[in-house]
Amino acid sequence: MAGTASRLHRSENRWALAFVAAPVIGYLLFTLYPVCFAVYASLTNWNGLGVMRFVGLDNYVKLLSDANFLESLYNTFFYMIGIPIGLGMSLALAVAMNRKIVGLTAFRTIYYVPVISSLAAIAILWQWAYNGDFGLVNQALALVGIDGPNWLASTVWAKPAIILMAIWKGLGYSMILYLAAIQSVPRSLYEAAQLDGANGWQRFRTITLPMVRPVTFFLVVTNVIGGAQIFTEINIMTPSGGPEYSTASAVWHIWRQAFRYQQMGYATAMAIVLGLLILIITLIQFSLNRRNSFAID
Template structure:
């Protein structure tokens, strides 16, 4: 008995040593910064001098800051791309699941934008959206359409970025959907065929419910990622676009904190963003749970 407990103690010590790094990392680079952020958000501070405690003033200021809300609105706008991208990639995955020629090559082609460096892609698309010499308008000109000067237009800058985001993300969702579709038992489709179901009915009643977990995963992760969109905005529209029409929340936070050295206010907005993301994610999980009960 004594021996066994000594052995256990040795095991505890080793186990502790093995998890020490992530635990320490968590304390140093997550927990402590969160505490520090909570305090910073209640101060007025330029990052260097003394911090002046101002209570909740930063949060009050945030509610009246039209640029903050505008950047929030822009961020939400970009998420239009999520359902469009999901619908397109599900269609692609269904197509890829057929015995079509050059299948693996096509799959690779669709995946290339996913692995490509976002910075390089943003640079490419910024130039591609150039009003006179960009690829997009030169292509549209073939059909006699005169494209706008995309990124300089308050009306077109955001849609332009959404199109780019869909283009870049399509392959990723497609791969996940393809995996999900391939794991659907064939017998389900065969049974449905015996019952005389047509293609659309099979899609509605078998494919769509069977890929639901993937849809959920993609929606949750893409909403989380989408609420933190920054790189594309920073590169394609370095000033936040015409009349700040492309600035995202993280862009606005970054600008306040690192361009105008308004660290306290920037942190308050960053915390607000973190809370919003958390709430949205929890709501999604909740809805998902409720709907799957209906399904059963």
């Protein structure tokens, strides 16, 4: 009897292993092996084709004083200014949409359309919309008497222009998550607060905001991870990295070093630094989140 059971278990084990085989093999081949390879390649001087000449930590020393790489890192983090702005706006939208008004489904759809749209197409559209003379943005500004700059050609305005576009594109996504979170807040909490005489702002601050905290955390973490890898809009809207490299992002810089200048070893070192930065920032966010939730409890 026991023998049959264990034979059945062994057969189940084999089936189960066969069922997870694909992702495990995929992980080993396309994630683990490339990571190990990247670590080694980052220690070499290599053009991608010829021999890999081992140079120790030279690449890592070099990138610390690489003005373009540091600039691109700075730009990448600068773009993240848009994250809190976008989240604030989408939370406001979600609160607004939690009311009983006509056309809510239509609004939800409209605000979500940019999210599903191809980023390449959107970047092309906004590149044209930011045209100094004939672009939609400056034409709209002209209606209120503002003479807009030539956005993408200006060292001052190019980065804000990209941030603005990113907010426009991402608004709907955060809004949907916030809306779902707000709708799952027990109605009784608001009613109790109302009985206690709390006004709208107080109810928002003491009920809504803490209740949507997990969503805020999720959005901040994923937006930072995604923002750290910003590439498409940079490469399409400012193909040469913008005026004086002012829009170049880290991934764009890495991509160019690797695939334009064949500095594969050096680019890999930069890619590893970027990966580590993302990991460290994410871990810091998780530990801050844990500490703050204790404070609330």
